[in-house]
Amino acid sequence: MTSDLGNKELFPQAREVIYLDTAAEGLPPSSTAAALERYFAAKSSGSPGRTQFYEVERETTALAASLIGASAENVALVGNASDALNLLAGSLDWAAGDEIVLMDLEFPSNVLPWLRLREEGIHVRLVRSKSGAFSIGDFEAVINERTKLVTVSQVSYKNGFQIPFLDELAEAAHRVGALLAVDATQALGRVPVSAGQADFLVASSYKWTLGCHGVGIVYAAPGLLERCAPRAVGWYSVSDVFRPDRFEAFSPKAGASSLVLGMPNFPGIYALQSGLTHIRSVGVERIDRGLGPLVARLRDGLAERGFELITPGGEGCCSGIISFAHAAPEQLGAELAKRGVIVWAGDGRVRSSVHLYNDANDIEGYLDTLDQISVSAPTLAHSPASVSASTDGLVPT
Numbered sequence: 001m002t003s004d005l006g007n008k009e010l011f012p013q014a015r016e017v018i019y020l021d022t023a024a025e026g027l028p029p030s031s032t033a034a035a036l037e038r039y040f041a042a043k044s045s046g047s048p049g050r051t052q053f054y055e056v057e058r059e060t061t062a063l064a065a066s067l068i069g070a071s072a073e074n075v076a077l078v079g080n081a082s083d084a085l086n087l088l089a090g091s092l093d094w095a096a097g098d099e100i101v102l103m104d105l106e107f108p109s110n111v112l113p114w115l116r117l118r119e120e121g122i123h124v125r126l127v128r129s130k131s132g133a134f135s136i137g138d139f140e141a142v143i144n145e146r147t148k149l150v151t152v153s154q155v156s157y158k159n160g161f162q163i164p165f166l167d168e169l170a171e172a173a174h175r176v177g178a179l180l181a182v183d184a185t186q187a188l189g190r191v192p193v194s195a196g197q198a199d200f201l202v203a204s205s206y207k208w209t210l211g212c213h214g215v216g217i218v219y220a221a222p223g224l225l226e227r228c229a230p231r232a233v234g235w236y237s238v239s240d241v242f243r244p245d246r247f248e249a250f251s252p253k254a255g256a257s258s259l260v261l262g263m264p265n266f267p268g269i270y271a272l273q274s275g276l277t278h279i280r281s282v283g284v285e286r287i288d289r290g291l292g293p294l295v296a297r298l299r300d301g302l303a304e305r306g307f308e309l310i311t312p313g314g315e316g317c318c319s320g321i322i323s324f325a326h327a328a329p330e331q332l333g334a335e336l337a338k339r340g341v342i343v344w345a346g347d348g349r350v351r352s353s354v355h356l357y358n359d360a361n362d363i364e365g366y367l368d369t370l371d372q373i374s375v376s377a378p379t380l381a382h383s384p385a386s387v388s389a390s391t392d393g394l395v396p397t
Helices: 012-016 031-044 047-068 081-089 112-120 136-140 166-175 255-259 266-282 284-304 329-338 360-376
Strands: 075-078 099-103 123-127 147-153 179-183 200-204 216-220 321-325 344-346 349-353
Touching (some): 047 075, 047 216, 047 266, 075 255, 081 112, 081 179, 081 216, 112 123, 136 166, 216 255, 266 284, 329 344, 329 360
Parallel strands (some): 147 179
Antiparallel strands (some): 075 216
């Protein structure tokens, strides 16, 4: 069980504690402080600084595009993943009776925009997981000629299940004329992500991509937006904003740029550039391959201690997240934090997430700390809970 990534020295917090909560908040590399100073210096110059702002936006967009194998013209940086999903929801030509297919391991940001559409006669179909996982057949049983959109997370926030059949899912959706949207928030920067056959892909910037808040990466397949009717527009999203007939007409920018309505969050973009640059310097494939043994050891160690894992097994479905059910997750999380171990704990589960600044010592330290708690607070040691995969309890994390 080794990791040759050697990144801990670039992440001060990862040296202070055992940090296993990237699925909630990623740690920025130390280079991000200098990146934000560069933003401040440019901002302090006033309007001349905009030249640098726009250049950093272009560079960061290109970095994000390269990470998913897409052309930069099909990628944009919006406010957050929720903004991107709502833009999609407001752009499609819906008709009463249309159906949206969701999976029951979705985070609320990929649920709520579609629930709102029920007011317009749109139906939401839920695909139920089995033992925390899905097969392509589970989706094919629900997709039909009324399906307008299939929307899924590549990696589930809840238990770390990674969909290994995204291409097949796209084919199933496209056969009936539906679109496929992918939320890659819990995947991008940690496991390989490909725009592939997806029609729309989004990801937040403050988790595995090591950025800050206020930026969402969005990919729109070539031609998708031209087939839609966006209900949101702003001065930044149109070409020739001061055209002579601007009080009578406008023309959206080509490609995904039309999704950015106003001035972007430039500080967040500077931070994201720093994070993506570091991710790219290491290599996502290397990150995923190097951390695989740590995730496997963590899973085995938790199972050996009798915790009820809700993360399914199988190498093809593995990601950076391992979760187990617990009747008192908040209390266990607090006990771990007292001892310098940071995980996410709530909603009937305890979730740990392993990224490039983690190593074997972190995994063994976490397991040892659980052993210590089992001695000092035995009621917290093995306290499984029945965790529903439904979206009834929407807990933001």
